[in-house]
Amino acid sequence: MTTTPRRHTVEHVARPRTAGAGLDVFAVEDxxxxxxxxxxxxxxxxxxxxxxxxxxxxxxxxxxxxxxxxxxxxxxxxxxxxxxxxxxxxxxxxxxxTQPAPPGEELFRFATLNDLHLGREEVREASAEHRRSRGRPTRPAPPTPLDMARDALTDALDWGAASIVVKGDVCDQSYDRFWDQAAALFGGVDVPVHMLPGNHDTGSKRLVEPEVAAKARGLHLARDVEHVDLPGLRVVLVESGIPGNGWGRMTRHADEVADLAADAAAGGSGTFVATHHQPQRFRVPLYWPHGTPGPDAMRFAGALGAATPHAVVSSGHTHRCRVRRVAGVPWSEVGATNHFPATWAGYRVFEGGLMQVVRRTARPRALAWSERSRSALGGVWALWATGTLSDRSFTLDWT
Ligand SMILES: [Fe+2]
Ligand SMILES: [Fe+2]
Structure with missing residues (x-):
């Protein structure tokens, strides 16, 4: 992999209508x-x-x-x-x-999941119980977030992911009984699973620190900054949240992440930063949920981009699919596993670049439920959450 010209190429492919359509090409590879x-x-x-x-x-x-x-x-x-x-x-x-032929030979595949919200069914069950107690009709119970995450994980492994990165909101609250679900989900997986916390994992209602709960169950959840080297790519896991606070703040990690990215570049690898909060455009949020304030995200991405031209950041938290550049660095957001459009992201590492392809979980149970939740907020949610095909499927050319 060369480290010369700064030439990120987010290949913008076709932009068909993506929501409300009866037939949808949701993901494209080459x-x-x-x-x-x-x-x-x-x-x-x-x-x-x-x-x-x-x-x-x-x-x-x-x-x-x-x-x-x-x-x-x-x-x-x-x-x-x-x-x-x-x-x-x-x-x-x-x-x-379709996406263009990626540069060089394919070296590795991994996948990310985010916003699993394990245990969230307790909120739904409480709501259904409330309706029943008032004599109101209730609908059949949908798949649990654990069911949805399991289907997404199975799809990702079938696709060929040889490593899994979980970008936060693993549990809806950091309770032991919800971490038991995480253990049931990831405990038997025979590829490495790397997790980082989201605001729900470190929220003010937490009863156990997420890394402690994970470790007690044979799992690993990174706090602050950790990295994993894959063939051709360094994955840096960055905790974006502040415990007990819904906001993201990333500048505090900028120097450490920049050093890791520069070191990866010196070794001929690109850098993939996995985190939870999205970058806001401005200091003040324009929509819910709020993320990392714009100036803070700019400082973080600026330090990363100065360290290497071969970097990308990907987050969750918004439960929607987007990509844009922050201080010149591509930064993608990927939808949640547990409701429409019910997605996971596959990454193919090539000698000269990286391909992202966000897919819908296609197993019948998960697809049936995510289609039911397509109409949330009168259909506005579907328009907001899916983004365009080029937000979800793109190739970074690092040659
Ligand atoms: Fe979330
Ligand atoms: Fe979140």
């Missing part, structure tokens, strides 16, 4: 894509993809009805394709563009 539909009738679904080399995909799947997802394969990198879906006498088409 040769594959994730196709999701909100509702199709039960029966056979025929799917065909046409690209520059002709028809690349033709398949028929037997569908049980409702939402569904399939992987489109054999696509041509950096090219426009059109997918056509036929089911129950209906025909729908979507155009999309």
């Amino acid at each position: 040769r594959g894509a994730q196709l999701v539909w909100s509702s199709l009738p039960a029966g056979p679904v025929s799917i065909a993809v046409d690209g520059p080399g002709g028809r690349s995909t033709a398949m028929q799947v037997e569908h049980a009805g409702g939402p569904g997802a399939v992987e489109l394969t054999g696509l041509r990198p950096g090219s426009r394709h059109v997918v056509e879906v036929r089911a129950g006498g209906e025909r729908r088409r979507r155009a999309f563009r």
Whole structure:
């Protein structure tokens, strides 16, 4: 990997309508894509993809009805394709563009999860109990956050993730019984799992310090700053929150992270900073939840960018998908696992760059629930949370 010109390339690919649409190309890689539909009738679904080399995909799947997802394969990198879906006498088409061929050989794959909110079902159950006590109807219980996280994790491992990074809000509150769920989720995973805390893990209601609870269960949760070296990439885990306080503050870690990034660059590796709070544009938040104030995020990203041209930051907390540059450094936000759009992020490390691809959890149970929660806030949530395809799928060219 070269360390010369400062040339981050966030490849902006197609920007189709992403929310409210019945058919959605949610994720694109160079040769594959994730196709999701909100509702199709039960029966056979025929799917065909046409690209520059002709028809690349033709398949028929037997569908049980409702939402569904399939992987489109054999696509041509950096090219426009059109997918056509036929089911129950209906025909729908979507155009999309694949990501360009990444630079160099692929070295490694890992995945991130964030905002699992394990234990959150207790809030829902209390609300349902309240409705029942007042004689009001209740809906069937949805999958728990643990169910949703387990499905996301299984999808990520099936995709080929050889390491998992969890970017905070592991538990809805730092209670032992919720950390028992974390142990049930990650205890049997045979790839390394690296966690950092979110504001919910270090909130004022916590009954146990998250790293203590994790350690008692054979897990590891980083406090302050820790790093892990993967092939071709240094992952730096940064605690963005202040215990007992919902705000993010990152400048306090800037010098340490910059030193780690410079050291990685000297060794020929890029740097991936995993953290929890998003960077606000300004000191004052313009939306909920508030994150790291703009000046603080700028100072942190500025120090990182000065240390290496080959860096990216990724956070959670907003439960939405976005990417933008902060002091020249790409900074992505990825949606939560536990409600619409119910996502996880895959990262492919190449000799000359890094590809991000945020996917929806596609297992039927998780997809059915996340589609149900699509209509939250009258559908405004779906528009806010999904971002665009280029917010979710992009390649950084570090050559
Ligand atoms: Fe969260
Ligand atoms: Fe959070």
